[in-house]
Amino acid sequence: MLLTDLAVDPADFEARTGWALKPEGACKAEVCVPLPPAARTATGQLDVSVVAQRLGMPIARDAGHGLWALGPETSVSGRVLTTAQAPDLELPAADGTPFRLSNLRGQKVMLVAWASW
Amino acid sequence: MWQELRTRFHPQGLEVVTVALDVDPDAARPFIEAAKPEHPSLIDQAHVVDELFGIVNVPNGVWIDEQGTIVRPAEPAFPGANPVIDALREVDVSKLPPETAEMLVEARKIKADPEGYLDMLVDWVEHGTASRHALTPDEVIRRSQPRSTNEALAAAQFELGQHLHRSGDHDAAIPHWREAHRLFPDNWTYKRQAWEFEDPMRQGRTDAYDSSWFDDIKRLGAENYYPPIVP
Numbered sequence A: 001m002l003l004t005d006l007a008v009d010p011a012d013f014e015a016r017t018g019w020a021l022k023p024e025g026a027c028k029a030e031v032c033v034p035l036p037p038a039a040r041t042a043t044g045q046l047d048v049s050v051v052a053q054r055l056g057m058p059i060a061r062d063a064g065h066g067l068w069a070l071g072p073e074t075s076v077s078g079r080v081l082t083t084a085q086a087p088d089l090e091l092p093a094a095d096g097t098p099f100r101l102s103n104l105r106g107q108k109v110m111l112v113a114w115a116s117w
Numbered sequence B: 001m002w003q004e005l006r007t008r009f010h011p012q013g014l015e016v017v018t019v020a021l022d023v024d025p026d027a028a029r030p031f032i033e034a035a036k037p038e039h040p041s042l043i044d045q046a047h048v049v050d051e052l053f054g055i056v057n058v059p060n061g062v063w064i065d066e067q068g069t070i071v072r073p074a075e076p077a078f079p080g081a082n083p084v085i086d087a088l089r090e091v092d093v094s095k096l097p098p099e100t101a102e103m104l105v106e107a108r109k110i111k112a113d114p115e116g117y118l119d120m121l122v123d124w125v126e127h128g129t130a131s132r133h134a135l136t137p138d139e140v141i142r143r144s145q146p147r148s149t150n151e152a153l154a155a156a157q158f159e160l161g162q163h164l165h166r167s168g169d170h171d172a173a174i175p176h177w178r179e180a181h182r183l184f185p186d187n188w189t190y191k192r193q194a195w196e197f198e199d200p201m202r203q204g205r206t207d208a209y210d211s212s213w214f215d216d217i218k219r220l221g222a223e224n225y226y227p228p229i230v231p
Helices: A010-017 A048-055 B002-012 B025-035 B048-053 B083-090 B098-107 B114-130 B137-143 B149-166 B170-183 B188-198 B213-220
Strands: A020-022 A025-028 A031-033 A059-062 A067-070 A090-092 A098-100 A108-114 B014-020 B041-043 B060-064 B070-076
Touching: A010 A020, A025 A048, A048 A059, A048 A067, A059 B149, A059 B170, A067 B149, A090 B041, A108 B002, A108 B048, A108 B114, B002 B014, B002 B114, B014 B025, B025 B041, B048 B070, B048 B149, B070 B114, B070 B137, B083 B098, B098 B213, B149 B170, B149 B188, B170 B188, B188 B213
Parallel strands: A108 B014, B014 B041
Antiparallel strands: A020 A025, A025 A031, A059 A067, A090 A098, A108 B060, B060 B070
16 A cells, blocks of 8 residues: 555555454454554544554555555465455456446456456 | 356356456556457556455456355466467477577476366356355465565565556666565566566566566476466
């Protein structure tokens, strides 16, 4: 997740990482990780440095461009998938139409990754 | 190939969703337009599906059931055929420059199991959760790619690189992509995407990277390029 600031809107954080802020902590499907009170700033933003530490998300920095990128969680299952529930992938189709994976509930889906290169 | 699959299985309740891992969307678009897909055909410029689903090479498939639960994590997906390798077998290497011929001979050793994969897919489409190829949630998590700090940091470095490239600063992307390669050498999509910008089609040696397609595949052994499918 690209960041220009280490305080982020919880909804943006959830949309990109799949981790939702709930009273019990950061939750992805059935998995919840408790968070310390410092995870939330006074204005209700999420302090990424605190959450990143709890979830084992490394942060890469490009100081010259004033950017950070937050990597995915490592400390829950030690695998790419923390839960078998599919992430709600949101990407544009080739013609620009927005797509959400959850709109295909009720059908089997074979997701295929390919590339031109 | 994906549209054929969609035509065959859509009447039985399977939708195909293709995702092009292409930082440059114009590179993917001609292939999509030529295929005239009836299924969603997405473009993933930031390679977010690498991170979300554990894609490390293409083509890879992920199976998701009617409830939105993954029943098979990312694995090589050649349903019925491997058109690229089939095409390579047709080429007469004796007429090629030696370096290209050597590369082709190596590439022909790439192994896949198109028939086995298609059989599994047919079984899942027919039997759903009762199919022995539909894995339990615990097994799905266990079989998904391992992720330590290195792999997670590689995803972050790749994302910084693609952002800088797309902002018009390609040179600034290279150190981040080099770092992604160093941290996660088994991720071919991070490498091949980056090599392609320096040496389109051949992905050969350049000053930008210490690695190249031919060097890396020879080191690994082309027969190990795709892991075997565990039914």
